Amino acid sequence: xxxxxxxxxxKEFFRRDATRTHMRxxxxxxxxxxxxxxxxxxxxxxxxxxxxxSGKSTLVRLLSTLLLPDGGTATIFGHDVVKDSRxxxxxVNRVSVEASFFKKMSSEENLSYAARFYxxxxxxxxxKIPKILSRVGFPTDRMHEGMEHLSRGMQQxxxxxxxxxxxxxxxxxxxxxxxxxxxxxxxxxxxxxEVRRTHDATILLCTHDLQExxxxxxxxxxxxxxxxxxxxxxxxxxxxxxxxxxxxxxxSATGRSFDEEDEDAERGVFA
Amino acid sequence: MSVIPGPSAxxxxxxxxxxxxxxxxxxxxxxxxxxxxxxxxxxxxxxxTIVFIAKGIKAxxxxxxxxxxxxxxxxxxxxxxxxxxxxxxxxxxxxxxxxEGTIEYTFMAPIRRPVHLAGVGIFAVLYGVLRSAILxxxxxxxxxxxxxxxxxxxxxxxxxxxxxxxxxxxxxxxxLPLISPEKGAQLGFIAQGTLLVIxxxxxxxxxxxxxxxxxxxxxxxxxxxxxxxxxxLDGAGITSLWGDIxxxxxxxxxxxxxxxxxxxxxxxxxxxxxxxxxxx
Numbered sequence: 001x002x003x004x005x006x007x008x009x010x011k012e013f014f015r016r017d018a019t020r021t022h023m024r025x026x027x028x029x030x031x032x033x034x035x036x037x038x039x040x041x042x043x044x045x046x047x048x049x050x051x052x053x054s055g056k057s058t059l060v061r062l063l064s065t066l067l068l069p070d071g072g073t074a075t076i077f078g079h080d081v082v083k084d085s086r087x088x089x090x091x092v093n094r095v096s097v098e099a100s101f102f103k104k105m106s107s108e109e110n111l112s113y114a115a116r117f118y119x120x121x122x123x124x125x126x127x128k129i130p131k132i133l134s135r136v137g138f139p140t141d142r143m144h145e146g147m148e149h150l151s152r153g154m155q156q157x158x159x160x161x162x163x164x165x166x167x168x169x170x171x172x173x174x175x176x177x178x179x180x181x182x183x184x185x186x187x188x189x190x191x192x193x194e195v196r197r198t199h200d201a202t203i204l205l206c207t208h209d210l211q212e213x214x215x216x217x218x219x220x221x222x223x224x225x226x227x228x229x230x231x232x233x234x235x236x237x238x239x240x241x242x243x244x245x246x247x248x249x250x251x252s253a254t255g256r257s258f259d260e261e262d263e264d265a266e267r268g269v270f271a
Numbered sequence: 272m273s274v275i276p277g278p279s280a281x282x283x284x285x286x287x288x289x290x291x292x293x294x295x296x297x298x299x300x301x302x303x304x305x306x307x308x309x310x311x312x313x314x315x316x317x318x319x320t321i322v323f324i325a326k327g328i329k330a331x332x333x334x335x336x337x338x339x340x341x342x343x344x345x346x347x348x349x350x351x352x353x354x355x356x357x358x359x360x361x362x363x364x365x366x367x368x369x370x371e372g373t374i375e376y377t378f379m380a381p382i383r384r385p386v387h388l389a390g391v392g393i394f395a396v397l398y399g400v401l402r403s404a405i406l407x408x409x410x411x412x413x414x415x416x417x418x419x420x421x422x423x424x425x426x427x428x429x430x431x432x433x434x435x436x437x438x439x440x441x442x443x444x445x446x447l448p449l450i451s452p453e454k455g456a457q458l459g460f461i462a463q464g465t466l467l468v469i470x471x472x473x474x475x476x477x478x479x480x481x482x483x484x485x486x487x488x489x490x491x492x493x494x495x496x497x498x499x500x501x502x503x504l505d506g507a508g509i510t511s512l513w514g515d516i517x518x519x520x521x522x523x524x525x526x527x528x529x530x531x532x533x534x535x536x537x538x539x540x541x542x543x544x545x546x547x548x549x550x551x
Contacts, residue, residue, distance in 0.1 A: 013545055061548070064379040068542040089381035100372035100549065102295070104302035113298070116291020117380035119284035146302065162376075 001078050003170060003202040004040035004063070009033055010071035011058050011226075032058040034226040035072065042077075042169075045196060045203040046231070047217035049210065049250060055226040056206035057096075060174045063204070064094050076170055090118070093168035097175040099155035103148040107133065107158045110147060111165055118166040125165075132161045135194075137187055153184030160191060164199070171195070173205045177212060185212075192216055210246045220246070224254040288382040292390025296360070299367075300398065311402065318348040318410055321473065339504060342416050345407065346500050347472040353403040353430075354437055354492060358463050360395030361441025364388065366448040366456040372549040384538065385531045388445070392438035392527075400430065420506030429498035429512060432519045436491030439526025440466075446537035452546060466492050491522045 011033040033055045040046050050056045061067045063074055065085040073080060079087045101110045108129055115125045130140045136157040147155060156176065163171060173192065177185040189212060195201055207213050213220050214234045221231035230237060230253055234246060241252035300307055325340035364387075368374040377387075411418070444462045448455030469483050470476070470492035476484055487493045498515035501507040509516070541547040 058545075061375070061545075064375075066375055066379050066542065066547050067545060068539070086381055089379055092379070094376070094379065096375070098372055098549065100376060102299065102302075102371050102373060105295075105298050109295075109298045113291055113295040114376060114380070116294065117288050117377070117382045119280075119287050121287050 002039040002075075003042040003044065003077060004038075004204065005075045006036055006038050006059075006063075006072070007074070008072035009036040009059075009062065009069055009074055011055075011062060011067060012070050031226045033062070033069075036223075036226075036228045037072075038221065038228060038231050040202055040204065042202055043196075043200060044219070045192075045205060045217045046219050046221060047205040047207055047213035048221045048223050048228075049208065049213055049246075050206070050223035051208060051256070054223045056208075056223055057174055058226075059223070060094065060096075060172045060204070060206055063170075064092055064172055065089055091168060092170045092172060093163040093166050094172040094174065095156075095159045095163045095176045097178045099147075099152070099159040101147040101155065101158065104146050106144045106146055107138070107150070107161075108143040110158065111162055114162045115165050120165070128165060129161075132165050133158070136161045136164075136191055151184075153180050153187075156180060156184065156188060157191075160188065164195065167199075169201060171201045171203045173203060173207075175207055175209075176205075177207075177209065189216060210250070214246055222250060222253045224256075229253050284381075285383060285386050289386050289390045289393075291382075292387055293394045296391065296394040296398070311406070314352045314402070314406055315409065318345065318352065318406060319413075321345075321348045322410060322414065338417055341414055342411075342418060342504060343500060344473060345410055345414075345416070346503060347496060349403045349407045349410075350430075350492070350496055350499065351467065351472050352406060353399045354466065355463065356399040356402060357392070357395045357434070357437045358441045358444060358459060360391055360398075361388075361438065361445040362448065362456050362459040364391045364445045369448065369452060369549055374547065374549055378538070378547055384535055388442050388531060388534060389438070389527075391445075392434075392441065395441070396431075396434040396438065399434075400427075418503055421503045422506045422508060423503070425508050425512055426499045426502040428509060429495055429502060429516065429519070432516060432523060433491050433495035433498075435523030436519060436526045439523065439528075439530040440491070442527065442530030443533050445530075446534045449534075449537040449541045449546065466490055469493070471496055488518075489522070491519055491526070494519045494522075 010031070012029050012031050014027040015030045016027060036059065048056050048059065058067065062069055063076065063081060065081055065088055068082060075081065076088045076091050079091070081088050102113070105113070111129050112122070112125045120128070130143065133140050133143055138154060138157045138161065142150070147158070150158070160176070176192070177188050180188065192203065192205075193216065196203060205213065205217060217234070219231055219233050220237055222229045230240065232240060237249050238244070238246065241249040243249035243252055322341050322344045325335060325337050325344055328335050328340070329337050365374065368377050440462060444459035447458045451458065469479065469487040470490045471487065472492070476487045476493060479487065494515040498512045501512060501515070538547070
């Protein structure tokens with residue numbers, strides 16, 4: 001059984017058009033994901049590269065049951081993300097680009113709240129929270145401070161702790177190091193490696209950091225305008241596109257430079 | 272990989288999740304303590320402006336039993352404040368989570384929606400009862416109100432039964448920010464305002480036009496207000512309040528499951544249209 005099996009997955013959104021017909025603004029259908037198909041083995045780390053608006057976050061949100069697909073299927077350890085969403089929710093957790101916490105609540109309170117939804121009672125969380133915070137390099141003497149007083153790097157460490165507290169077998173990392181200072185970025189990357197070694201977790205990493213993808217992932221996929229163009233180990237990818245670097249391979253595969261924004265990114269339909 | 276727990280583990284999971292929602296709301300109340308104090312002061316001032324009306328009528332030459340009229344208005348104002356708080360909490364099930372950015376984490380977690388919504392509702396009712404009781408006592412003492420026959424236990428039972436309906440209607444309105452992230456929370460005021468007009472909060476329902484009186488028969492607030500007033504002003508017990516209690520039970524049995532069903536439809540809509548996210 002595959003850890004993740006995605007078959008011909010499609011998702012469309014409507015986008016407001018500036019032009020009007022009969023006093024109503026026209027709405028344009030935009031494909032966020034078009035026939036995406038791939039599989040992941042248990043314990044594997046797959047990185048999905050793509051520009052802003054390429055559909056990375058849509059893929060993560062579909063796998064985490066926050067979106068309903070317009071076509072195709074996705075299963076997590078055999079459980080369909082639509083028909084069997086509850087078991088999927090037990091198996092999956094996520095770290096996104098924004099740490100997303102109740103700002104006035106402390107890291108301990110935020111983690112307790114998250115853990116309760118996964119059936120962890122007060123005794124269990126009292127024991128586990130300080131341990132997991134130490135593991136991610138968060139000073140436990142600050143766990144009673146409001147989240148609003150913590151730096152962005154600290155908050156992201158708490159976000160990692162939140163994801164791992166529930167022992168997910170599939171970890172969805174949606175640009176987890178974007179906006180972090182170099183030191184925090186390295187710490188988070190080290191921790192992701194450690195999780196892979198010690199946790200038996202399957203990891204889907206969506207990023208636009210090419211180096212991060214190369215050092216962390218077993219295979220790298222290129223998602224461009226909702227289409228998964230390729231998925232292969234970094235070396236094979238470079239060979240496939242006869243490129244020296246991953247950036248060159250990306251350029252060859254998509255015909256565009258990596259820093260270029262997708263024209264649809266601004267309106268946020270893919271977010 | 273099997274992740275389906277047995278019945279007892281599943282029940283425990285739901286109980287822990289329920290407690291988690293209640294606990295989270297308690298943390299937020301603690302952390303926003305000064306805001307709560309400010310809101311309480313606002314409720315106090317608002318209630319005072321209403322209960323002074325009875326004294327005002329007497330001062331203007333009207334013939335009125337000031338003690339009874341003031342108590343009647345006070346009950347209306349306190350129940351209105353209670354209702355507003357329950358609705359506010361229920362509507363914020365989505366709106367607050369979206370504002371804080373936690374909405375995606377909450378909605379991807381393995382918690383059943385009825386358990387989630389009941390957790391929010393029960394906390395709102397408990398906190399609302401506490402706040403309303405303080406408001407009632409403070410103003411009753413300020414005005415030196417006499418309630419020699421009051422049956423507070425019967426009034427509390429009526430309020431408890433009515434709260435199920437209030438939670439149900441609150442759940443229906445809480446779906447609005449899910450469908451319309453920009454204006455959904457404000458739309459909830461329409462439901463609240465309608466209840467204010469038709470339920471006889473400050474006047475008897477009999478003064479309303481016929482069509483409004485018909486609407487008042489489906490509002491749980493009508494029965495709650497009438498029952499609580501009857502219990503506090505006339506000392507009515509559960510038996511004589513039965514005429515107000517049974518409609519509340521029926522409305523409650525319909526309103527909460529209907530509210531959860533409407534919320535579920537809203538959640539499906541939001542998942543189809545990508546609205547279940549922090550930025551809307």
